[in-house]
Amino acid sequence: MKIPVIAAGGIADGRGMAAAFALGAAGVQVGTRFAATVESSGHEFYKQKIVEANDGATVLTYRNIVPLRAMKSPFMAQVQKEENEKGMTRERMMELHARGRERKGIFEGNWEEGELEMGQSSGLVRDIVPAGEVVRRMMEEFEEIRNRITKI
Ligand SMILES: Cc1cc2nc3c(=O)[nH]c(=O)nc-3n(C[C@H](O)[C@H](O)[C@H](O)COP(=O)(O)O)c2cc1C
Structure with a gap:
Protein backbone atom coordinates (compact mmCIF):
# COMPACT_ATOMS: atom_id res chain seq x y z
CA MET A 1 0.00 0.00 0.00
CA LYS A 2 1.29 3.47 -0.88
CA ILE A 3 0.67 6.08 1.79
CA PRO A 4 1.35 9.69 0.80
CA VAL A 5 3.36 11.59 3.42
CA ILE A 6 2.41 15.21 4.12
CA ALA A 7 5.23 17.15 5.79
CA ALA A 8 4.22 19.54 8.58
CA GLY A 9 5.95 21.84 11.00
CA GLY A 10 8.39 24.63 10.27
CA ILE A 11 7.35 25.18 6.65
CA ALA A 12 6.53 28.82 5.89
CA ASP A 13 8.10 29.49 2.50
CA GLY A 14 9.09 27.90 -0.80
CA ARG A 15 12.46 26.81 0.59
CA GLY A 16 10.85 24.71 3.30
CA MET A 17 8.43 23.33 0.76
CA ALA A 18 11.27 22.40 -1.63
CA ALA A 19 13.21 20.75 1.23
CA ALA A 20 10.17 18.67 2.19
CA PHE A 21 9.59 17.56 -1.42
CA ALA A 22 13.30 16.76 -1.79
CA LEU A 23 12.98 14.43 1.20
CA GLY A 24 10.10 12.63 -0.46
CA ALA A 25 6.97 14.34 0.88
CA ALA A 26 3.86 14.31 -1.33
CA GLY A 27 2.61 17.61 0.09
CA VAL A 28 3.06 20.17 2.84
CA GLN A 29 0.80 21.40 5.63
CA VAL A 30 1.32 25.02 6.61
CA GLY A 31 -0.04 26.44 9.87
CA THR A 32 1.61 29.50 11.40
CA ARG A 33 2.23 31.26 8.07
CA PHE A 34 -1.50 31.27 7.32
CA ALA A 35 -2.35 32.44 10.85
CA ALA A 36 -0.64 35.70 9.92
CA THR A 37 -2.72 36.48 6.83
CA VAL A 38 -5.46 39.04 6.18
CA GLU A 39 -8.13 36.30 6.08
CA SER A 40 -7.02 34.68 9.38
CA SER A 41 -9.59 35.06 12.17
CA GLY A 42 -6.83 35.71 14.71
CA HIS A 43 -6.61 39.06 16.52
CA GLU A 44 -4.36 41.74 14.93
CA PHE A 45 -2.17 41.58 18.07
CA TYR A 46 -1.60 37.85 17.56
CA LYS A 47 -0.76 38.31 13.88
CA GLN A 48 1.66 41.12 14.77
CA LYS A 49 3.35 38.91 17.38
CA ILE A 50 3.94 36.21 14.73
CA VAL A 51 5.62 38.84 12.55
CA GLU A 52 7.74 40.07 15.48
CA ALA A 53 8.83 36.55 16.51
CA MET A 118 2.69 29.46 16.99
CA GLY A 119 5.42 27.32 15.50
CA GLN A 120 9.13 28.01 15.22
CA SER A 121 8.28 28.91 11.62
CA SER A 122 7.01 32.24 13.02
CA GLY A 123 10.65 33.33 12.72
CA LEU A 124 10.25 33.19 8.94
CA VAL A 125 7.09 35.31 8.82
CA ARG A 126 7.82 38.96 8.03
CA ASP A 127 4.45 40.41 7.04
CA ILE A 128 0.69 40.05 7.14
CA VAL A 129 -0.53 39.50 3.57
CA PRO A 130 -3.56 37.87 1.90
CA ALA A 131 -3.47 34.05 1.95
CA GLY A 132 -3.33 34.01 -1.86
CA GLU A 133 -0.13 36.04 -1.74
CA VAL A 134 1.43 33.48 0.63
CA VAL A 135 0.62 30.71 -1.87
CA ARG A 136 1.87 32.80 -4.82
CA ARG A 137 5.20 33.53 -3.07
CA MET A 138 5.64 29.94 -1.96
CA MET A 139 5.09 28.61 -5.47
CA GLU A 140 7.41 31.23 -6.99
CA GLU A 141 10.20 30.37 -4.52
CA PHE A 142 9.57 26.66 -4.97
CA GLU A 143 9.78 26.88 -8.77
CA GLU A 144 12.90 29.02 -8.59
CA ILE A 145 14.64 26.45 -6.35
CA ARG A 146 13.43 23.55 -8.48
CA ASN A 147 14.82 25.18 -11.64
CA ARG A 148 18.13 25.86 -9.91
CA ILE A 149 18.48 22.33 -8.55
CA THR A 150 17.62 20.60 -11.83
CA LYS A 151 20.51 22.49 -13.49
CA ILE A 152 23.11 21.07 -11.05
C1 LIG B 1 -3.29 28.64 15.95
C2 LIG B 1 -2.68 27.29 16.01
C3 LIG B 1 -3.39 26.26 16.62
C4 LIG B 1 -2.85 24.97 16.68
N1 LIG B 1 -3.55 23.98 17.28
C5 LIG B 1 -3.03 22.73 17.33
C6 LIG B 1 -3.75 21.65 17.92
O1 LIG B 1 -4.85 21.83 18.42
N2 LIG B 1 -3.17 20.43 17.92
C7 LIG B 1 -1.94 20.19 17.37
O2 LIG B 1 -1.47 19.06 17.38
N3 LIG B 1 -1.25 21.19 16.81
C8 LIG B 1 -1.75 22.44 16.79
N4 LIG B 1 -1.04 23.45 16.21
C9 LIG B 1 0.29 23.16 15.71
C10 LIG B 1 0.22 22.73 14.26
O3 LIG B 1 0.08 21.35 14.23
C11 LIG B 1 1.50 23.16 13.58
O4 LIG B 1 1.37 24.52 13.46
C12 LIG B 1 1.64 22.46 12.24
O5 LIG B 1 2.39 21.29 12.41
C13 LIG B 1 2.27 23.29 11.19
O6 LIG B 1 3.49 23.81 11.59
P1 LIG B 1 3.78 25.35 11.26
O7 LIG B 1 2.91 26.13 12.17
O8 LIG B 1 5.25 25.51 11.55
O9 LIG B 1 3.45 25.54 9.82
C14 LIG B 1 -1.57 24.73 16.13
C15 LIG B 1 -0.87 25.77 15.51
C16 LIG B 1 -1.41 27.03 15.44
C17 LIG B 1 -0.62 28.13 14.76
Missing part, protein backbone atom coordinates in the same frame (compact mmCIF):
# COMPACT_ATOMS: atom_id res chain seq x y z
CA ASN A 54 12.37 35.38 15.84
CA ASP A 55 13.51 31.75 15.83
CA GLY A 56 13.89 31.70 19.62
CA ALA A 57 10.57 33.37 20.43
CA THR A 58 8.61 30.21 21.25
CA VAL A 59 8.65 27.63 24.00
CA LEU A 60 7.57 23.97 24.04
CA THR A 61 5.60 22.85 27.10
CA TYR A 62 3.59 19.83 28.30
CA ARG A 63 6.06 17.59 26.44
CA ASN A 64 5.02 14.39 28.20
CA ILE A 65 1.27 15.05 27.81
CA VAL A 66 0.20 17.02 24.71
CA PRO A 67 3.18 19.03 23.46
CA LEU A 68 2.22 22.66 22.93
CA ARG A 69 4.36 25.37 21.37
CA ALA A 70 3.53 29.00 22.02
CA MET A 71 5.21 32.38 22.11
CA LYS A 72 7.23 33.06 25.26
CA SER A 73 5.12 35.22 27.58
CA PRO A 74 4.75 35.76 31.33
CA PHE A 75 2.05 33.04 31.45
CA MET A 76 4.09 30.53 29.42
CA ALA A 77 7.13 31.29 31.61
CA GLN A 78 5.03 30.40 34.65
CA VAL A 79 3.97 27.11 33.03
CA GLN A 80 7.55 26.28 32.05
CA LYS A 81 8.90 27.06 35.52
CA GLU A 82 6.32 24.88 37.19
CA GLU A 83 6.91 22.05 34.71
CA ASN A 84 10.69 22.18 35.23
CA GLU A 85 10.49 22.34 39.00
CA LYS A 86 7.61 20.00 39.80
CA GLY A 87 6.82 18.14 36.61
CA MET A 88 3.42 18.30 34.92
CA THR A 89 0.27 16.19 35.17
CA ARG A 90 -2.72 16.13 32.81
CA GLU A 91 -4.92 17.44 35.64
CA ARG A 92 -2.64 20.42 36.28
CA MET A 93 -2.44 21.14 32.54
CA MET A 94 -6.25 21.19 32.34
CA GLU A 95 -6.33 23.58 35.29
CA LEU A 96 -3.77 25.92 33.77
CA HIS A 97 -5.52 25.91 30.41
CA ALA A 98 -9.09 25.84 31.68
CA ARG A 99 -9.63 29.55 31.35
CA GLY A 100 -9.80 29.70 27.56
CA ARG A 101 -6.14 30.62 27.19
CA GLU A 102 -6.04 30.09 23.41
CA ARG A 103 -9.20 32.11 22.84
CA LYS A 104 -7.94 34.94 25.04
CA GLY A 105 -4.56 35.04 23.32
CA ILE A 106 -5.30 34.26 19.69
CA PHE A 107 -8.78 35.75 19.23
CA GLU A 108 -8.85 38.49 21.89
CA GLY A 109 -5.20 39.57 21.82
CA ASN A 110 -4.87 39.29 25.61
CA TRP A 111 -1.13 39.14 26.30
CA GLU A 112 -1.33 38.87 30.10
CA GLU A 113 -3.85 36.04 30.41
CA GLY A 114 -3.81 34.43 26.98
CA GLU A 115 -1.52 32.09 25.14
CA LEU A 116 -0.27 32.64 21.59
CA GLU A 117 0.16 29.30 19.82
Whole structure:
Protein backbone atom coordinates (compact mmCIF):
# COMPACT_ATOMS: atom_id res chain seq x y z
CA MET A 1 0.00 0.00 0.00
CA LYS A 2 1.29 3.47 -0.88
CA ILE A 3 0.67 6.08 1.79
CA PRO A 4 1.35 9.69 0.80
CA VAL A 5 3.36 11.59 3.42
CA ILE A 6 2.41 15.21 4.12
CA ALA A 7 5.23 17.15 5.79
CA ALA A 8 4.22 19.54 8.58
CA GLY A 9 5.95 21.84 11.00
CA GLY A 10 8.39 24.63 10.27
CA ILE A 11 7.35 25.18 6.65
CA ALA A 12 6.53 28.82 5.89
CA ASP A 13 8.10 29.49 2.50
CA GLY A 14 9.09 27.90 -0.80
CA ARG A 15 12.46 26.81 0.59
CA GLY A 16 10.85 24.71 3.30
CA MET A 17 8.43 23.33 0.76
CA ALA A 18 11.27 22.40 -1.63
CA ALA A 19 13.21 20.75 1.23
CA ALA A 20 10.17 18.67 2.19
CA PHE A 21 9.59 17.56 -1.42
CA ALA A 22 13.30 16.76 -1.79
CA LEU A 23 12.98 14.43 1.20
CA GLY A 24 10.10 12.63 -0.46
CA ALA A 25 6.97 14.34 0.88
CA ALA A 26 3.86 14.31 -1.33
CA GLY A 27 2.61 17.61 0.09
CA VAL A 28 3.06 20.17 2.84
CA GLN A 29 0.80 21.40 5.63
CA VAL A 30 1.32 25.02 6.61
CA GLY A 31 -0.04 26.44 9.87
CA THR A 32 1.61 29.50 11.40
CA ARG A 33 2.23 31.26 8.07
CA PHE A 34 -1.50 31.27 7.32
CA ALA A 35 -2.35 32.44 10.85
CA ALA A 36 -0.64 35.70 9.92
CA THR A 37 -2.72 36.48 6.83
CA VAL A 38 -5.46 39.04 6.18
CA GLU A 39 -8.13 36.30 6.08
CA SER A 40 -7.02 34.68 9.38
CA SER A 41 -9.59 35.06 12.17
CA GLY A 42 -6.83 35.71 14.71
CA HIS A 43 -6.61 39.06 16.52
CA GLU A 44 -4.36 41.74 14.93
CA PHE A 45 -2.17 41.58 18.07
CA TYR A 46 -1.60 37.85 17.56
CA LYS A 47 -0.76 38.31 13.88
CA GLN A 48 1.66 41.12 14.77
CA LYS A 49 3.35 38.91 17.38
CA ILE A 50 3.94 36.21 14.73
CA VAL A 51 5.62 38.84 12.55
CA GLU A 52 7.74 40.07 15.48
CA ALA A 53 8.83 36.55 16.51
CA ASN A 54 12.37 35.38 15.84
CA ASP A 55 13.51 31.75 15.83
CA GLY A 56 13.89 31.70 19.62
CA ALA A 57 10.57 33.37 20.43
CA THR A 58 8.61 30.21 21.25
CA VAL A 59 8.65 27.63 24.00
CA LEU A 60 7.57 23.97 24.04
CA THR A 61 5.60 22.85 27.10
CA TYR A 62 3.59 19.83 28.30
CA ARG A 63 6.06 17.59 26.44
CA ASN A 64 5.02 14.39 28.20
CA ILE A 65 1.27 15.05 27.81
CA VAL A 66 0.20 17.02 24.71
CA PRO A 67 3.18 19.03 23.46
CA LEU A 68 2.22 22.66 22.93
CA ARG A 69 4.36 25.37 21.37
CA ALA A 70 3.53 29.00 22.02
CA MET A 71 5.21 32.38 22.11
CA LYS A 72 7.23 33.06 25.26
CA SER A 73 5.12 35.22 27.58
CA PRO A 74 4.75 35.76 31.33
CA PHE A 75 2.05 33.04 31.45
CA MET A 76 4.09 30.53 29.42
CA ALA A 77 7.13 31.29 31.61
CA GLN A 78 5.03 30.40 34.65
CA VAL A 79 3.97 27.11 33.03
CA GLN A 80 7.55 26.28 32.05
CA LYS A 81 8.90 27.06 35.52
CA GLU A 82 6.32 24.88 37.19
CA GLU A 83 6.91 22.05 34.71
CA ASN A 84 10.69 22.18 35.23
CA GLU A 85 10.49 22.34 39.00
CA LYS A 86 7.61 20.00 39.80
CA GLY A 87 6.82 18.14 36.61
CA MET A 88 3.42 18.30 34.92
CA THR A 89 0.27 16.19 35.17
CA ARG A 90 -2.72 16.13 32.81
CA GLU A 91 -4.92 17.44 35.64
CA ARG A 92 -2.64 20.42 36.28
CA MET A 93 -2.44 21.14 32.54
CA MET A 94 -6.25 21.19 32.34
CA GLU A 95 -6.33 23.58 35.29
CA LEU A 96 -3.77 25.92 33.77
CA HIS A 97 -5.52 25.91 30.41
CA ALA A 98 -9.09 25.84 31.68
CA ARG A 99 -9.63 29.55 31.35
CA GLY A 100 -9.80 29.70 27.56
CA ARG A 101 -6.14 30.62 27.19
CA GLU A 102 -6.04 30.09 23.41
CA ARG A 103 -9.20 32.11 22.84
CA LYS A 104 -7.94 34.94 25.04
CA GLY A 105 -4.56 35.04 23.32
CA ILE A 106 -5.30 34.26 19.69
CA PHE A 107 -8.78 35.75 19.23
CA GLU A 108 -8.85 38.49 21.89
CA GLY A 109 -5.20 39.57 21.82
CA ASN A 110 -4.87 39.29 25.61
CA TRP A 111 -1.13 39.14 26.30
CA GLU A 112 -1.33 38.87 30.10
CA GLU A 113 -3.85 36.04 30.41
CA GLY A 114 -3.81 34.43 26.98
CA GLU A 115 -1.52 32.09 25.14
CA LEU A 116 -0.27 32.64 21.59
CA GLU A 117 0.16 29.30 19.82
CA MET A 118 2.69 29.46 16.99
CA GLY A 119 5.42 27.32 15.50
CA GLN A 120 9.13 28.01 15.22
CA SER A 121 8.28 28.91 11.62
CA SER A 122 7.01 32.24 13.02
CA GLY A 123 10.65 33.33 12.72
CA LEU A 124 10.25 33.19 8.94
CA VAL A 125 7.09 35.31 8.82
CA ARG A 126 7.82 38.96 8.03
CA ASP A 127 4.45 40.41 7.04
CA ILE A 128 0.69 40.05 7.14
CA VAL A 129 -0.53 39.50 3.57
CA PRO A 130 -3.56 37.87 1.90
CA ALA A 131 -3.47 34.05 1.95
CA GLY A 132 -3.33 34.01 -1.86
CA GLU A 133 -0.13 36.04 -1.74
CA VAL A 134 1.43 33.48 0.63
CA VAL A 135 0.62 30.71 -1.87
CA ARG A 136 1.87 32.80 -4.82
CA ARG A 137 5.20 33.53 -3.07
CA MET A 138 5.64 29.94 -1.96
CA MET A 139 5.09 28.61 -5.47
CA GLU A 140 7.41 31.23 -6.99
CA GLU A 141 10.20 30.37 -4.52
CA PHE A 142 9.57 26.66 -4.97
CA GLU A 143 9.78 26.88 -8.77
CA GLU A 144 12.90 29.02 -8.59
CA ILE A 145 14.64 26.45 -6.35
CA ARG A 146 13.43 23.55 -8.48
CA ASN A 147 14.82 25.18 -11.64
CA ARG A 148 18.13 25.86 -9.91
CA ILE A 149 18.48 22.33 -8.55
CA THR A 150 17.62 20.60 -11.83
CA LYS A 151 20.51 22.49 -13.49
CA ILE A 152 23.11 21.07 -11.05
C1 LIG B 1 -3.29 28.64 15.95
C2 LIG B 1 -2.68 27.29 16.01
C3 LIG B 1 -3.39 26.26 16.62
C4 LIG B 1 -2.85 24.97 16.68
N1 LIG B 1 -3.55 23.98 17.28
C5 LIG B 1 -3.03 22.73 17.33
C6 LIG B 1 -3.75 21.65 17.92
O1 LIG B 1 -4.85 21.83 18.42
N2 LIG B 1 -3.17 20.43 17.92
C7 LIG B 1 -1.94 20.19 17.37
O2 LIG B 1 -1.47 19.06 17.38
N3 LIG B 1 -1.25 21.19 16.81
C8 LIG B 1 -1.75 22.44 16.79
N4 LIG B 1 -1.04 23.45 16.21
C9 LIG B 1 0.29 23.16 15.71
C10 LIG B 1 0.22 22.73 14.26
O3 LIG B 1 0.08 21.35 14.23
C11 LIG B 1 1.50 23.16 13.58
O4 LIG B 1 1.37 24.52 13.46
C12 LIG B 1 1.64 22.46 12.24
O5 LIG B 1 2.39 21.29 12.41
C13 LIG B 1 2.27 23.29 11.19
O6 LIG B 1 3.49 23.81 11.59
P1 LIG B 1 3.78 25.35 11.26
O7 LIG B 1 2.91 26.13 12.17
O8 LIG B 1 5.25 25.51 11.55
O9 LIG B 1 3.45 25.54 9.82
C14 LIG B 1 -1.57 24.73 16.13
C15 LIG B 1 -0.87 25.77 15.51
C16 LIG B 1 -1.41 27.03 15.44
C17 LIG B 1 -0.62 28.13 14.76
